[in-house]
Every structure is written in structure tokens, then in C-alpha cells.
Amino acid sequence: MxxxxxxxxxxxxxxxxxxxxxxxxxxxxxxxxxxxxxxxxxGTALGETVGLSGRLTAPLVKGVETDWDAALDLVAARFRDTIAGHGPDSVAFYLSGQMLTEDYYVANKLMKGFIGSANVDTNSRLCMASTVAGHTRAFGADTVPGTYEDLDQADLVVLVGSNLAWCHPVLWQRVEAARAARGTKIVVIDPRRSVTADAADLHLPLSPGADVALFNRLLVAIADRGLTDAAYLARIEGADAAIAAARADLAETGVAPALLDRFIDLWCATPRVVTVFSQGVNQSTSGTDKVNAILNCHLATGRIGRPGMGPFSVTGQPNAMGGREVGGLANQLACHLALENPDHRQAVGRFWNATRMADRPGLKAVDLFRAAGDGRIKALWIIHTNPAVTLPEADAVRAAIAGCDFVVVSDVTGATDTARLAHVLLPAAAWAEKSGTVTNSDRTISRQRQVIAAPGQARPDWWMLAQVARRMGFSGFDWSGPAAIFREHAALSGIAGRFGRDFDISGKARISDAGYDVMDPFRWPFSAHRQGGRFFADGQFFTPDRRGRMVAVTSRPPAAMPSEKRPLRLNTGRIRDQWHTMTRTNRAARLNRHLGEPFIDLHPADALQLGVAPFGLAEVTSDHGSAILRVVLSDRVGRGQAFAPMHWSGETAPTGRVDALVPGALDPISGQPELKAATVSVAPFPARWFAFAAAARDITPDSAYWARRVTESGHAAELADLTAPADIEAFARRLFDLPEAQFIRSDDPARGLATLALVDRGRIGALLFSGPAPVALARDAIIARIGAPVLPGSLAPRARADQPDNGPLVCACTGVGRNRIAAAAQAGACDVAAIARATGAGSNCGACRPEIAALVAAISSPPPSPALAAE
Known part of the structure; x- marks a missing residue:
């Protein structure tokens, strides 16, 4: 254990x-x-993601397996020669919140202290950079003021741009528990009616990008009602200017006045309020201003740093915070020291014995890949991330990586859009195979520990980076393991503490290897002077004068505005059971059952006007790219708006790469791209042939549209094309790579459905159902037939009589589908708790509870009588 x-x-x-x-x-x-x-x-399905399938187990140079010495010598030589010929700013690292803090530390030390460039950025730039900038403007440091315990103690939790129930379900459970225990009210501010909004006491469907206008309205009400804290504001600069700017901000919020008044009344009357914000705030060209608009309201009232009150940023990645702590962003220095402060720079340089300290910010993520595209970046090392899918203008980013002179990728697999473009692929140890630390959203540092051996030649990231540094001739990279790196990082943080910075874990600087092995989670700071706790209740900040700042902010619309050519505003985000580009979650079959292919949510009225049909396919186009997505009609999005998740890649659905649609418009302060406000056009994709395929082995589609996933019995895929295959048997044999299998076909002319099976040694090896329209099938029942003997009904599109039809998955933790929940509701289970007792659904993480509640409500409420319907 x-x-x-x-x-x-x-x-x-x-x-x-x-x-x-x-x-x-x-x-x-x-x-x-x-x-x-x-x-x-x-998290419950993590054990199902561990395995050797698809793992990179040896270094590859131009696709040819080699040994570590040859690969590392090549990487060191190419970086060294590029720097010699073109200067240190001709090389770059692009890192990831999937890295451990020790790995991050080594990469930043190498680039900023020895190569001499700050061209090291991270995919956290796409996630939390606006929070970093907003914190720094207000507090003087990137400090999270509160703790998770504040969620337990709040009387009001406001969720801004956060679908907490799906994206941070464990925190959502804490909020739900607080509501049950103390009557905590929940408000959701989001243009989309998410499942979190369904479960809230109040949902404010603001216009996309209107967060500043909304919180400026709140700030004006705070001032007008005499709710500012005069004693606390004596420690704050800029309050008068911030309030004046809020009064002058006349931008519309899109929220009905009565609904906005209810929110303002509730916020003003509830001292214990926590405002939780996430990507919906950060991923904007005005993200930093949005953060400061929220912070202004808490600073004006002194509702910060005390139990149950404060602004709270929840991060998207496991170690986004740890990366920020070691200077993982291109405009930072380690331990929350300032890259452009000469005293800080000199102190870090002395501590590292650095040979060439960077003295100015480097290129941030989007600009870094633009520089790769135009030839300024000539050598690039990408670690544990997939920018060819996740960055805005993803097609241009993919082309930039493909055209870069020298690209190194460290990852656990070579089967990603980015890894396939690398000159050198380095096999990295995966989660559960490596040791180090991570920092979560409330400043808690925890150990990640190795529990199984890394396969083949896979190695930790810190080791690869240190080996390259030593081969480049740099000293100070000879650690014995992650404990030694952690001690160095902790010691450096003591220097930051002496500069009066917030991040100081110097109390751990002398920890032994044995102590590191058994180290319990702890919340920073952890020094001789202070351990854990909250910040700023005492009005002491990390600015030069130790005073906080309220920042005058004014609403700005998103960078792109809807037009006749691009009439819809596209919001992007995550879904409940998938993670980033699915290199891990796609390996867990049950996580693929809830939402199995890329889709776009459209308002029914917009879909009617655009001529797209429910469950059909739509071609979604922007000025930067296009995608083909399954159409879902939903009133969760408003008229003129759309939503699409960002998880699918060239490996799982090549026409579903949603970030290809997103422009690279940036927040001028944080450099974070506007990932939630692209403008697009939507038109029917003129498919004339649709299919569903299931097989025991991997499926290799060759059609205009496809999306594939791992299943409990192998693999499945949705397919569509402009025309039907001329020879369906030949097509199926290629699709399933079963050239010798027995072929069985059954047609249903009334439905236009062709059903065929490929049978291997008396058992079903593959099934294909196809027709001229989207195929309605009991997919889970069909998947369960793979590997089974051919029986009567094996080619039927519905579940057999001896097969209970679970229906579409609702609860991934317990595997319970819609039909079982509906049956339990019809049998008298009248609420979520009763459904959990009857079926187990909703009894674990709680992310499915809003969906269960909506289903139970629909079943429990009889349809209106014809007379009432007529009224």
C-alpha cells in the first residue's frame, strides 16, 4: 500500500x-x-489506465530505436549548437502541469540560469495565467489567500466560469456537504446552464465576456450600501479609482435586472462568501481584469483571508501551482521571485552558480509557437503536453512544430499529434512510476510516489533534463534523486522568504531522503516563521509598500465579434469523464461511455435556422480552421451561442480538434488565450452514410468522419462519409483488419440498415451497423457481444431479451445507466438519495447527481393536460 x-x-x-x-x-x-x-x-478509474499498451519504452531518433547515450548526446549537441549559432533565445522548452515540481525546477534552472533565456513556458499558461497576473497586481505575489476549509465554512459560494460538479467533483462534494450542514447558498455565473448551474440556488446566464461588468455592478452596490470596510481599506491602494471605474462601466451583463439584483442582495448580505473562479474567467482577452474585478469586491469588504470568505482560484491541472512556484511561466523566476528584479535575479544566480541568467521575460505559449513557425525558435523541447491539439489555432501550431528545425518530445507515448512530429522521442516515466511532489489549488504540497517500475528504458523527466544539462557542460545538475532537488528548491525558497516573498518552504530544506519518502501533505508557507494558514486578513501584502491594490477595470468585449459570416459564439471546455487530450482517460473503457464522441451543443432555434438536425453532423468553421462535430440540441446554451468540448485529437477523432477553431487572441497582461469566445459558422455536414463499429481489436477508420474509443470488449467507432462504401464487405475487412474471418450480413430494408458480422473461430470479432442516417442502436449491448458466440439476435440493433438494456451511461463510478435510474424512479425512488440506495448511482463522486435529479424530476412530473398545454 x-x-x-x-x-x-x-x-x-x-x-x-x-x-x-x-x-x-x-x-x-x-x-x-x-x-x-x-x-x-x-480518479476511481485510475487503475484501469495503467498498462504497457501504446507505451514508449525506448528513445527514438527519427523513428528508429536507440539508446539513452546516443539520444541525449544528440539533444545536448543540437541545443548547444543552436545556441552557439543563433543565441539562447533560439531555443525553448514547453512544459506541463503534468510534470512534478522537481522536474519543473530542473527545467527552469537549466533554461533561465544556464542557457540564459526565459523561453520556458507551460500549458498552465492556457489555464491559470490570468489568475497569476491578477493576484500579482492585487497582492504583489501569486498568492491563493484561502483554503479548502473555506468551502466548508462559507454561507455563500459563488462559482464563476466553473462547472465545479464536472471539473472538480470532490470540491463540489464539499460545497454540497456545506449546503446540507449549514444551508450554504450556491450561485453559478456562467453563460451556459451547466450541470452545476442545474444544482445551484441561482444561475446568472451572463453574456459571454461580461464578468467585469457584473462584478463592477456588485462593487458599486457595495459602495452605495456602505459595506466597504474602512479599516481594511486603510491598507489598500486604488479603492476610489476602482469604484469610480465601476460606476462608469455601463456595459450590459446580459442578466435580467431582477436576477442580478437578487445576486447582489445575497452577496452583500452574506459576509461568509467564497467566490470560486476557473477557466471561464481566465481564458479571455480580459481575463486578468476579470480576476481583479472579483478581487476588488473582496478587498473592498475585507472578506478575504478569514474563515469562509475570500476569492478562490481552482486550477485545472495537478501541478499547475507547483510549476508556478518554481517559475514555470516565461515571465517568472523561481519561488515567486521576480525575473525583472535585479536583486532577485542576482540572488538566484548566486544560489545556482548560474553561468548565464536570463534577464527578461521569454516568449509565452502562443507566441512561443508562433516563433517556432517563423523560424525564430529553432530547437524546441516539449514535455508531457500536446500543443498540436490544445493551443489556439491548433492547425498552425501543428505546422509550426512540423517545420521547426529540431523538436524533442518527452512523453509516455509516441501516439499523440505532437509526438508524431518529433525528431527525438524520449520515453518518460508515467504517473505511479515516478516520485516527487505536486501542489494543489489551496497550496497543499503532497508526495506523488512510485508504486510500479517504469517499463523498458523509461526515465523520470528530471533525470533527462539533468543529463542533457551535464552533456552541455553545465554543473549543478548532479542530484541523486528527487529528494535532493526538493531540498535545493526548499533552500532557495528561504532566500525568497528573506526578500519578504510569500512562498517559503525553507522549513523542509534539511529533510532527509527518508523523511522525504514519508513526508505528509503540508500547506505552504512552511518556514521557521509561519506554517500554512490563510493570507491577507491582517492587511499585509507582498507589494513593495506591503499594501494591497484594488485595480480599476472596465469591461471589454471578446476579441472577435459575431458577424454574418461567423454568427455563433463558441464556448469550449471539458466534459465530466475525460481529461485533456485523453491519452490517459481513453484507456479506461467506462470513462468513454458517458459522452463518446466530439459534439456541439446548439440551441434548438439556432439549429432549425441553420438546417442542422439532432444527432446529425455539423461542419463548424472559423477563420482559423474547421471541425466536424455531432449535433446535440440543448437549451443549456443561449441563442447565438454554442459549446464544444476540447478533448478529441488526431488519435481519437481527427476532425474533432476543437482548438483548431479558436483564434490566438491574447490577454495583453497575462498572455492567456481567449479559448471560450471564438466566432464560428455552422452548416450541415452532407454525410450520406453513417455507421457504428465494434471490434475486439483496434479499429483503423478511413472515412470523412470518425471517432473511436476503447471499450470493455475492445474498441468502438462512429463513422460517417459523403457516400456509402461501394463494397461493404471489403470496407469492413479493412476497417477491422480481419481478412480471413467469416462474413455474415443481414439487411433491414425498412430502416435502410445493413448489419454485418465478422466471425473468427465461431465468435464475433467485429460488428458493423450502417445506413443512410445516424444509426440508432443499443451501443453498450452491441459492444458486449464482441468475443461472444454467434447466437440468435446477435445482429439485432437492440438489446436481446436476455440482455438488460442499461441505457446511456449516467454514473461512470458505478456503471449505472439512464434506463436503470428511470426504472428505479418509476418504482418510487423519488430523489437522488433514493436512487443512490436503489442503484448505487450518485453514491461516489457526485458529479452525476444533477443529471440524476433532472431525470427523476422529469419522470416524477406528469405531462401537462391537453387543456393546460393549449394555454
Whole structure:
């Protein structure tokens, strides 16, 4: 049994790992302060993602396997020669919140202290950079003021741009528990009616980008009602200017006046208020101003740094915070020291014995890949991230990587859009195979521990970076392991503490290897002077004069505005059971059952006007790219708006790469791109042939549209094309790579449905159902037939009589579908708790509870009588 940390979101849940014959058994750690034993659907399925399938197990140079010495010598030589010929700013690192803090530390030390450039950025730029900038403007440092305990103690939780129930389910459970225990009210501010909004007491469907206008309205009400805290404002600069700017901000919020008044009344009347914000705030060309508009309201009232009150940024990645702590962003220095402060720079340089300290900010993520595209960046090392899918203007980014002179990718697999473009692929140790630390959203540092051996020649990231540094002739990179790196990082933080900075864990600087091995989670700061706790209740900040700042902000619309050519505003985001570009979650079959292909949510009235049909396919186009997505009609989005998730890649659905649609418009302060406000056009994709395929082995589609996923019995895929295959048998044999299997075909002329099976040694090896319209099938029942003997009904599109039809998946934790929940509701289970008792659905992470509640309500409410309907 090994205690470790979940590798998904920034909640930082503790897990207990036990190696078993087929992988790892995972359960929540009841002693970890972040989750107290709870896990979400993704965390619960972690053990199913461990395995050797698709793993990169040896270094590859131009696709040819080699040894570590040859690969590392080549990387060091190409970086060294590029720097010699073109200067240090001709090379760059692009890092990831999937890296451990020790790995991040080594990369930043190498680039900023020895190569002499700050061209090291991270995919956290896409996630939280506006929060970093907003915190720094207001507090003088990138400091999260509160803790998770504030969610337990708040009387009002306001969620801004955060679908907490799906994206941070364990925190959502804490909020739900607070509501049950103390009557905590929940408000959701989001243009889209998410499942979190369904469960809230109040939902404010503001116009996309109107966050500043809304919180400026709140700030004016605070001032007009005499709710400013005069004693606290004596420690704050800029209050008068911020309030004046708020009064002058006449931009519309899109929220009905009565609804906005209810929110303002509730916020003003509730001292214990926590405002939680996430990507919906950050991913904007005015993201930094949005953050400061929220902070202004808390600073004006002194509702910060005290139990149950304060602004709270929840991060999207497991170690976005740890990366920020070691200077993982191109405009930072380690330990929250300032890159452009000569005293800070000199102190870090002395500590590192640096040979060439960077003295100015480097290129931020989007600009870094633009520089790769135009030839300014000539050598690029990408670690544990997939920018060819996740960055805005993703097609241009893919072309930039493909055209770069020398690209190194470190990852656990070579099967990503980015890894396929690398000159050198380095096999990295995966989660559960490496050791180090991560920091979660409330400043808690936890150990991630190795529990199984890395396969083949896979190695930790810190080791690769250190080896390259030594081969480039740099000293100071000869650590014995992650504990030694952690001690160095902790010691450097003591220097930051002496400069009066917030990040100081120098109390751990002398920890032994044995102590590091057993180190319990702790919240920073951790020094001789202070351990853990909240910040700013005392009005002491990290600005030069130790005073806080309220920042005058004014509404700005998104960079692109809807037009006749691009009439819809596209919002992007995550879904409940998937993670980033699915390199891990796609390996867990049950996580693929909830929402199995890329889709676009459209308002029914917009879909009617555009001529797109429910469950059909739509071609979505922007000025930067296009995508083909399944159409879902939903009143969760307003007229003129659309939503599409960002998870699918060239590996799982090549026409579903949503970030190809997104322009590279940036916040001028944070450099964070506007990922939630692209403008697009939508038109029917003129497919004339649709199919669903299931097989025991991998499926290799060759059609205009396809989306594939792992299943419990192998693999499945949705297919569509402009015309039907001329020879369906030949097509199927190629699709399933079963040239010798027995071929069985059954047609249903009335439905236009062709059904065929490929049978291998008396068992079903593959099934294909196709027709001229989207195919309505009991997909889970069909998937279950793979590998089974051919029986009567094996080619039927519905579940057989002896097969209970679970229906579309609702609860991934327990595998319970819609039909079972509906049956339980019809049998008298009248609420979510009763459904949980009857079926188990909703009994674990809680992310499905709003969906269950809506389903129960629909079943429990009889349809209106014809007379009432007529009225």
C-alpha cells in the first residue's frame, strides 16, 4: 500500500495505491486533507489506465530505436549548437502541469540560469495565467489567500466560469456537504446552464465576456450600501479609482435586472462568501481584469483571508501551482521571485552558480509557437503536453512544430499529434512510476510516489533534463534523486522568504531522503516563521509598500465579434469523464461511455435556422480552421451561442480538434488565450452514410468522419462519409483488419440498415451497423457481444431479451445507466438519495447527481393536460 496523489485536476486528491496482478488498485486516501477519501469518476478509474499498451519504452531518433547515450548526446549537441549559432533565445522548452515540481525546477534552472533565456513556458499558461497576473497586481505575489476549509465554512459560494460538479467533483462534494450542514447558498455565473448551474440556488446566464461588468455592478452596490470596510481599506491602494471605474462601466451583463439584483442582495448580505473562479474567467482577452474585478469586491469588504470568505482560484491541472512556484511561466523566476528584479535575479544566480541568467521575460505559449513557425525558435523541447491539439489555432501550431528545425518530445507515448512530429522521442516515466511532489489549488504540497517500475528504458523527466544539462557542460545538475532537488528548491525558497516573498518552504530544506519518502501533505508557507494558514486578513501584502491594490477595470468585449459570416459564439471546455487530450482517460473503457464522441451543443432555434438536425453532423468553421462535430440540441446554451468540448485529437477523432477553431487572441497582461469566445459558422455536414463499429481489436477508420474509443470488449467507432462504401464487405475487412474471418450480413430494408458480422473461430470479432442516417442502436449491448458466440439476435440493433438494456451511461463510478435510474424512479425512488440506495448511482463522486435529479424530476412530473398545454 502506497500513499500518492491523483494526476488529474488541481484538487490534489490523495490516493492509496496497491499493486495487483493486472495493474494497480486505487482508492481515496481518507487521511489526505484535500479529499478525505473521496474520488471522482476519473480518479476511481485510475487503475484501469495503467498498462504497457501504446507505451514508449525506448528513445527514438527519427523513428528508429536507440539508446539513452546516443539520444541525449544528440539533444545536448543540437541545443548547444543552436545556441552557439543563433543565441539562447533560439531555443525553448514547453512544459506541463503534468510534470512534478522537481522536474519543473530542473527545467527552469537549466533554461533561465544556464542557457540564459526565459523561453520556458507551460500549458498552465492556457489555464491559470490570468489568475497569476491578477493576484500579482492585487497582492504583489501569486498568492491563493484561502483554503479548502473555506468551502466548508462559507454561507455563500459563488462559482464563476466553473462547472465545479464536472471539473472538480470532490470540491463540489464539499460545497454540497456545506449546503446540507449549514444551508450554504450556491450561485453559478456562467453563460451556459451547466450541470452545476442545474444544482445551484441561482444561475446568472451572463453574456459571454461580461464578468467585469457584473462584478463592477456588485462593487458599486457595495459602495452605495456602505459595506466597504474602512479599516481594511486603510491598507489598500486604488479603492476610489476602482469604484469610480465601476460606476462608469455601463456595459450590459446580459442578466435580467431582477436576477442580478437578487445576486447582489445575497452577496452583500452574506459576509461568509467564497467566490470560486476557473477557466471561464481566465481564458479571455480580459481575463486578468476579470480576476481583479472579483478581487476588488473582496478587498473592498475585507472578506478575504478569514474563515469562509475570500476569492478562490481552482486550477485545472495537478501541478499547475507547483510549476508556478518554481517559475514555470516565461515571465517568472523561481519561488515567486521576480525575473525583472535585479536583486532577485542576482540572488538566484548566486544560489545556482548560474553561468548565464536570463534577464527578461521569454516568449509565452502562443507566441512561443508562433516563433517556432517563423523560424525564430529553432530547437524546441516539449514535455508531457500536446500543443498540436490544445493551443489556439491548433492547425498552425501543428505546422509550426512540423517545420521547426529540431523538436524533442518527452512523453509516455509516441501516439499523440505532437509526438508524431518529433525528431527525438524520449520515453518518460508515467504517473505511479515516478516520485516527487505536486501542489494543489489551496497550496497543499503532497508526495506523488512510485508504486510500479517504469517499463523498458523509461526515465523520470528530471533525470533527462539533468543529463542533457551535464552533456552541455553545465554543473549543478548532479542530484541523486528527487529528494535532493526538493531540498535545493526548499533552500532557495528561504532566500525568497528573506526578500519578504510569500512562498517559503525553507522549513523542509534539511529533510532527509527518508523523511522525504514519508513526508505528509503540508500547506505552504512552511518556514521557521509561519506554517500554512490563510493570507491577507491582517492587511499585509507582498507589494513593495506591503499594501494591497484594488485595480480599476472596465469591461471589454471578446476579441472577435459575431458577424454574418461567423454568427455563433463558441464556448469550449471539458466534459465530466475525460481529461485533456485523453491519452490517459481513453484507456479506461467506462470513462468513454458517458459522452463518446466530439459534439456541439446548439440551441434548438439556432439549429432549425441553420438546417442542422439532432444527432446529425455539423461542419463548424472559423477563420482559423474547421471541425466536424455531432449535433446535440440543448437549451443549456443561449441563442447565438454554442459549446464544444476540447478533448478529441488526431488519435481519437481527427476532425474533432476543437482548438483548431479558436483564434490566438491574447490577454495583453497575462498572455492567456481567449479559448471560450471564438466566432464560428455552422452548416450541415452532407454525410450520406453513417455507421457504428465494434471490434475486439483496434479499429483503423478511413472515412470523412470518425471517432473511436476503447471499450470493455475492445474498441468502438462512429463513422460517417459523403457516400456509402461501394463494397461493404471489403470496407469492413479493412476497417477491422480481419481478412480471413467469416462474413455474415443481414439487411433491414425498412430502416435502410445493413448489419454485418465478422466471425473468427465461431465468435464475433467485429460488428458493423450502417445506413443512410445516424444509426440508432443499443451501443453498450452491441459492444458486449464482441468475443461472444454467434447466437440468435446477435445482429439485432437492440438489446436481446436476455440482455438488460442499461441505457446511456449516467454514473461512470458505478456503471449505472439512464434506463436503470428511470426504472428505479418509476418504482418510487423519488430523489437522488433514493436512487443512490436503489442503484448505487450518485453514491461516489457526485458529479452525476444533477443529471440524476433532472431525470427523476422529469419522470416524477406528469405531462401537462391537453387543456393546460393549449394555454
Amino acid at each position: 502506497t500513499r500518492s496523489t491523483c494526476p488529474y485536476c488541481g484538487v490534489g486528491c490523495g490516493v492509496i495505491l496497491t499493486p495487483v496482478a493486472n495493474g494497480i488498485r486505487v482508492k481515496g486516501d481518507p487521511e489526505h486533507p484535500a479529499n478525505l477519501g473521496r474520488l471522482c469518476s476519473k
